[in-house]
Amino acid sequence: MPSLIDLRRRIRAVKNTQQITKAMKMVAASKLRRSQERIMNARPYAVQMQRVLASVATRVDPSIHPLLAPRERRPDSRTLAIVVTGDKGLCGSFNTNAIKAAGAFVLGNAGPCSLGLVGRKGRDFFGRRGFSVLFEQVGIFQKLGYDHARTIAQIAVDAFVDGRVDRVVLIYNEFKSVMTQRVVVDELLPIGRREVEGAVLSDAGVDYLYEPAPQDIFNQLLPRYVDVQVYRALLESNAAFFAAQMTAMDTASKNSADMIDSLTLYMNKVRQAAITREIIEVVSGAQAL
């Protein structure tokens, strides 16, 4: 039977832990609010961009620009998987889910796969296991900006245009709500007509006037589209991270409260047993006189 002092010490330790998890929950909640705001603000741009591109892609020949042109699927087609994880842990299954999905994707993919790793956790996992890594970006979530997305998108576009990879996918946690995150695997390149079919077109068939020439516009617009998709994925992942962390820390606080309760109960029982024993000793001592 543990002594009273041991139990008190244990309860104090659990209380300290609870304080930390509570504080982390608060911090995550306030960061979540900010990152949620950012993703909500960024969505209109991404949505409008997609709409414009959908409208454009139905009117032009895909061979006009390399990013639009689909590539033949061969058994040795190379794929670049960009995996977005968090820089920190203590966020439940957030990182594990993304890493698991990425692992399943790489193993299930027919051709060779190289990885682009965003976030420290993913880097640590895949970097240590000898996967072929094209690039890594660590520590960008503290001060996430559009430039980060542009850097990543630039690498992906260059690799695609050079023919080093035939396909680029994005694997990240999507921010559904505060309670749920979902890992999604998005096709980034080539820009398919698939996402184009859902668009409602009021005046399909009428071609645009272009100013300047179509080639020049596409040279700017398509890389920009890729930037925006990557940026959105980063923001989604960032918001999802804080949501996951908040939920995890909330659960941890609740669990530690339960633990404190049961430990306190146990401690009281031990204390009572000790008192009873002492009384018995006193009584039997008195009787012996």
Add this chain to the structure above:
Amino acid sequence: MSLQLQIVSPDRALVNERVDEVGIPGTEGYFGVLPGHTPLLASLGVGVLWYRQGRDMHYLTIAFGFAEVQPDRVTILAQTSEKADEIDAARAEAAKKRAEERFARPTTDIDFERARVALLKSLVRLQAASRARIRS
């Protein structure tokens, strides 16, 4: 008949309103859009974008991006954009001075293009701010 004008930048949605006329700073010069315009896809330069609702004029700065014009709507995908009343005139003035100094004393390793864009942006900001002031 009027146009649905949407202006979005990567950070936020700025404008989503029905307007009567829009003036857009394209890379090849300013162009005006009235309702019923033929579909047009244009890239944008640095400049002042204005739109008219009845007799009210509104001004924004735009730096790069794209405009998509349909007969009943205009979508502006701006890289950066600011409304005229958000512009800090003092800061723009300071930026203009800095850029001008860089031109006045050209060193060998000067990034000419960047300085030019910085100067242009500050000029455009001042222009938009002063136009909005005259109106109000």
